[in-house]
Each structure stands twice: as C-alpha cells, then as structure tokens.
Amino acid sequence: MSSPASNVDPKTAELWDKGHYQYDVIATRTLGYFMYLLSDGMLFATLFAAYGVLSYQHSYFGGPTPADFVKPWYTFVQTMALFLSVLAYGFGMNALKNKNKSGVISGLLAAFVLGVLFLMLDIHDMTHLASLGIGVATSGGMSAFIVLTQVHATHIFFGLIWILVMMAQVMTKGFTTDVVGRLLTLRMFWHLQAIIWVFVYVFVYLWGYMS
C-alpha cells in the first residue's frame, strides 16, 4: 500500500520548489495583527461579561449608579470625535494608495487631534466623577464601569502614541514595506477601538443612563 492522499506520479513529480516561492510579507503581518485584535476583542468581551454581572442594582450597594451621572450628549460628542478620527485615518489611507505623503500625514494628524479630543473628554469625565467622590472603590458596579471604560481609554492612549510614531516614520522612511504594513495594522487597531466604543457607548453609557 502506498502512502495515502497522493495521486501525484512520483516519476514526474516536482520535488523541490522551482517557482521562487515567496510569501506575502504584508498579508502575513496583517493576518497576525488581525489575530491579535481577536484576542483584544476577547479581552473586552470578558470585561463586558464582568460589567454585565456587576450592573445589577445590588452591585452598586446603595451608592451612585451610572444613571446618576451619565450625560448621553457628552458621551455622544466623544463618540463623534472617535468616529471622525477613524474617518480621518481612512482619508489618510486613501492618500496612501496614491503614495501621497502629505495626504497621509494630514490624515494621521487629524486622527491624532480628534483622538486627543476624545481622550481629554474622557479624562475630564473621570475627574468630574472623582470630584463627586465616585471611584473604583465606591462599589462593585462602579469598579466595573470605570475599569471597562478606562481600559478602552488606555487603548486609545497607546494608539495615539502609535499614530505619532507612524507620522515620524512616514516622514523619515517613506512608504517602505515595514511602514505600509504598520499603517495598515494601525488602521485595524484604530477601527477596532471605535467598534468597541460603540458597545461601550450603547451598553455602558446609554443602558446605564436608562437603568
């Protein structure tokens, strides 16, 4: 019995690669980064599960609940800032298709400014909470609320640093394989954070406001 799963004639079979086999560097990178984003999504899924368990009335232990302090319009401005930031990044990537350096830079810059706006609104929100005497130590429900939103904000913070680094790399290195690969992965990262924010806005802020 010969080995299974082969209908290749051994006499004529090609045994060694003659086709100069090359794998696609950028596609391999984006695939790997996509998988990292899956794990990041799992991280948020777990945090949402924890928030779900800790958002009953008794989880707030008689203390303040999101309904007491959430201002939906304030958070809506945050939402718009982040979405416009993603949109600006998208325009930057359109410019990348034309190898338009200044277009990429201005897209990234706009994304950065809007991202900073988002983060400042978030920090302002948190300091406002702190001035009301509300923090992670207030109750289980507030721990879940704050940790979930601030883990998202931490992602935004590191994304902003990354945007700065990429602006520097586009300027100094131009569109090398490495830089293009990183611009694509950063786009995926930035987009995912906006997607996660949709869930944060709907399930944490709006539901919290209505509960």
Next chain:
Amino acid sequence: MLVDLAGGWNPMLGRLAWSQIPYDNPILAPLFVAVVIGTIIILGLITYYGKWTYLWKEWLTTVDHKKLGVMYIILGLVMLFRGFIDGLMIRTQQAWAVGTHSSGVFGATHGYLTPFHFGQVYSAHGLIMILLAATPLLVGFMNIIVPIQIGARDMAYPYLNALGLWITAAAGALIMISLFVGDFAHNGWFGYAPIFELQYSPGVGVDYWIWTMELVALGTTLGGINILATIIKMRAPGMSWGRLPIFVWASLSANVIALTSFPALQVALGLVAADRYLGAHFFTAGLGGNLMLYTNLFWIWGHPEVYFVILPAFGMMSEIFPTFSEKPLFGYITMVLASLAIAGVSWLVWLHHFFTMGAGPYVNSAFSVATMLVGIPTGVKVFNWAFTMYRGRLTFNAAMLWAIGALFLLLIGGLTGMMLAVPAINYMVHNSVFVVAHFHSMLLVIVYAIFASVIYWFPKVFGFKLDEFWAKTMFWLFSAGTTLVFVPMYMLGFMGMTRRLDYVFNTAWHPYLLVMEFGIVVYMISVLAFFALLYVSIRDHAKNRVGADAWGTSRSLEWLTHSPVPFYNFAVLPHISARDEVAWRRDNGIDHVQPDHYEDIHMPNNTGVAIILGGLTFVLGFALVWRIWWLCILSLLAIMALVIYRSFKGDPGYIITAAELEEMEKDAMCREAQIGKQHYRVGGGVLGDAIAYERSDLPPLASQPGSSVGLGHRS
C-alpha cells in the same frame, strides 16, 4: 486612588525590606545558599571556558525557531523539576503529618511545613506545572517542529517568537525569586475569592501569583499568534490543508484556544489586581462584589487551557504511533475534525469545575452533557491510535513505550473524567483527592507525550539518538512511580480525603500515604535516570549519529532535511506531493533525490532587543509585586522606548548566497554519508508476521502465511 497598605511602604523600595527575606527559614535559607553557589559555579564555568560571546551570539539573541524551541524546552524541564520538588514536599508532608501523635519540626505542629508554607507549596506546584512546565515544553515543541513540518524556513515573526520566549522566561524568574524574596500565594494555583483580597492576604504572595500568570499569558498569546500565522501563511508549495501533518493540525487547534482564551485569564487576574491595588470591588465580599464572577472568569480560560496543553500532546502521539507501527495514521480526517471539535467544546464546559456553586439542575445538566461530549472526539482519537497500531509492524522502542503509556493514562483519566462529569457523582467527590488523581492522570498524558517527543525528535534537532536503555529504564521507573502515587490517591478520594491537607486527621489513610511517598521516591529515581540518559547519550553521541530519516520509518516532512536541522531548515523548499511526504518519497525510491541547484535565501538577523524586553518585563513584574512605583514607570517607559526604537531600526535581514548554501549542503551530505546505511528492522510485530504496510526497500514478506490477512495489505 491606590489602596493604603497596612504594613510598611517607602517610596524608594516599596514594600521591600530585609524582613521579607526568609533567611531564618530552615528550608529556604540552605536552598538559597545552594542556588547562589550553583549560579556562581555556572557563571564561573562559562567565564572560564570563555563561552559568553558564544552564548550571547548563538542563543540569547537568536531568532532561530529551533534554538528558541530548545530554550523553551530547557525552561520547561527546569520548571518541571522545580514543580516536581514541590510535589515531593507535598507528599512528604502528607505522609508525615498524620494523626495527633505525629511529630513536628521547623515550627510546624505536625510535619515539617507550616500551613501557610504548605499552602504556598501546593499553589506554586500547580501554577508551575501547568503554566511554566507543560506550556513552555509544548510551545517549545511546536516552535521546533511546526515550521519544519510545513516546509518553512522560520516562523512568520521570528522576533516576536524570541520575545514570547523571554517574556515566559521572565515569568519563570519571577516565580523563582518569590522563593527567596517575600513569599508566594497560598490560595491554590487558581485562586479563590475573597481569600486573595488584600484584606485576607496582605502579603506579596498573591501579587507574585498575579504577575507571573499575566506574563505567561502574554508570552503564550504572542506565541499562539505566531504559530497560527506560520501555519496559515508559510506552508511550502503543495502543502495543502489535506496534506498538513497531524501535529500541525493539533498545534493549530491548540493555538486557536490559546489566542481566544488567554485574554480571559488576563482580565480575570487584572481585575484581582484592580481589587488589590486600586481598592476596586470586583470580587470582594460586600460592597457589590461577586465572588463567583472570579471563579467563572478564571475557568472560562482554565478549561480551554487544559485542552490547549493536551491537544499538542495528542498531536505528538499521532506522529509517534504511525512511525513505529509503519502504517499511515488511521483516520486522518476524523483526527483533524476531532482536534477542532475538542477545541470548540472546550469553551462550553467551564462550569464543571464548580458544579457545587449551586447553579441549579438545568445549568449543571447542560454543562454535564457538554462535558461528556468531549468524550466523543477524544474517543475517536483513541480508536484511531488503536487502529493505527492494529496489525502494524510495531517497534517497542522508548518513544513508542512513552506514547503507549500516555494512551493508558488517557483511558484512566478520561474514564474518571466521565465520572466527574456527572453532577451527582461530582457532588460526592468534589474537592477530594479523587479529582486530584483524575487531573494528574490527564496531565501525565502530556508528560508522557513530551518524553516520547523528546526521544522521538531529539535526533532531528541534535543529530544523534538518545540512549535506548536509559530511556526505557526511565520509562519503567516513571510508570511505577505513577502507579504507586496515583492508584492510592484514587482510593483515598473514594474514602473522602479532601485535597490540600497540611495535616491528615485520619490515621487509617496512613498506609496509602506511605505508598504514595514510596511512589514519589521512585519518581525521584526516574529523574536520576533522566540525568543518566542525558549523560550517557551525550557521551556516546558519536556512536548514535543519524541521517535525515532518523528512525527509518518516519513519515512527515521534518525528516526530509538533515539531522541536525541546518539553521535555514531547507536549502531549497520542498514541493509537497503527498500527506506523508517522506514516506511517499521513500516508498517510491525518490527520497535521496536532492535539489539540482541552489538560490540565495533571505534570513532574519539576530537581535538583543527581545531578551532586553524580557528582562524589563521581569523588572516591571517585580516592581509591581513590591509596589515600587518609580521602577514600574521607569521600566514601562523603557519598554515603550525600546519597542519604538526597534520599530524605527527594523531588520533588513541578510542573504545566504547560493554558493555558501551549496558548500554547507555538501558538508551536511558528507557527514550523512559517513554514518552509513541505516539498519531497518524487518517483521515481527506483536501479531507475529501480520503486516499492514510493505516497504519497497525491505525483503518481501508476502511468502509468509500470516501476511495475506493484513489490513490493507497487497501482495
């Protein structure tokens, strides 16, 4: 925002103080001296022989997946030894501290370990064995074997691969240093809420536990991404999904689990850290915390994790059985589907770790049924292995013995697992040593598969075989130890002995505990046999050199290239035509056809960034444990700066020219020619002369009477 600590804290050293060094502990202090002397001797020897440059250039900065894999395996074996010593200490305490009249030394009322110290020992034992022994060993094997089996020159991201290793090593260093600076968690390896809260565990032990696990989780997630991307993107031409070696399929399904489940662990422990560092109330008793949230989050990772460690072990067995049965693997497609099914079902069973939570009959029934479902794909695998061996031409060498041992343990562990899947039985034996015996049977499947693989793939990596006599001696000693320790443990479980007893109140259990103590001594002797195995094998390595196909009956692609594998794996990438490519080439007499010309190949450069980043994550972990905030910020900034530096620097890689390649290939083939022709054993399996698989280069067996009934035999 940060919590107030009851004990001392100063801005410079955090909680670190001389009183945290357990120099007055009669067990740890001599150990510390021994470790320091041992380290000085090793460092001195490296300096004396002038090996620092070699070590740095060839190993510490390498991005070669085989060397990284070897280092993963060395790390795993060292931690396996540490975990074994913890096991020895647990067994000794339980054999000693039995009944009110048992003596006590070193400050313990009974036995030689105080309850707090005993708690640390079993917590460290569990964490080390699962996350720092089994996981690195398996990741190491996947690292070495997967790229060669799919015909790639390296992993998809060689630098990330090095980073994963050094972060895992940092975790190992962190748990080791907890021996001598401060203490370790006493809350079991998986932790219980609210005992790990600052209020009940004010020491640094729980913090060591948190950051060790976080680092392992990070390293393993990075490694998982790397292996998945390698399998998906880097396969050689012709290596279709249907031709993928079965170990690669097992690695794929295992790493799908790793990628998706480890974030849950990171969050679960991150929230514990939020409780302990920021005063949050996720898992506190009161103020709105939820104790069982922790247990659920932990086991949502925890159960997929145990399948993450067992699936590669199944993959290893699936490579070893066909090689030494001289038959293709029975039921390749069902094997693949079973691996993926196990990976899928692993997500649906976490609640069986705490049926007694009181979730009610409907929830418990659902999880009970889901747990029993695992038995179906696992059963498929067991039958496939049995049918692979059935009427095969079996060779009972050491690797095969270990693999068969794994199969036996899988049966025992699997059947007791089925018992535990029934909530009614589970309520009876919950938290007893029956459960402990069950999961040790399962984890020993992994250990057996790992030792089988060490023997099986050693010649591929190092170019010579391990000594058969000592490998078999170790196998029989180890199996005797397994029997002597775990059969009495099952019995004690039925008698109602609960787990983690630092003092055994029932003297009727003493004989069993003494048998188990004897068993662990036999284990100890098997460890000595392992050292003898390494010593004898390295001493006699010149006699045991092998060619590319080390076993003569190998099947998958890794056996096509030279042994030891050159750093570029394949001078010319092979074009794949069959599922068992090497067996197919051998059977058709084309296994010695070499490529007719070479071309330049591109390889990645070594980098010191990965090991420095690993070192910095260790510093970060240590600073977090001791709450040295300036050091936390400094190491975090250093990590970010180094990552950005590396990102700017990039790696252009380097070129091996065709001429250099031809030279190296000539050398390798020259070496192989000196080894001479391999002697293949002919005929004579357990079923006499019945065979299922005929080799063209062997004398025909068709004239013998039994052979015509062979499964799939053609004459």
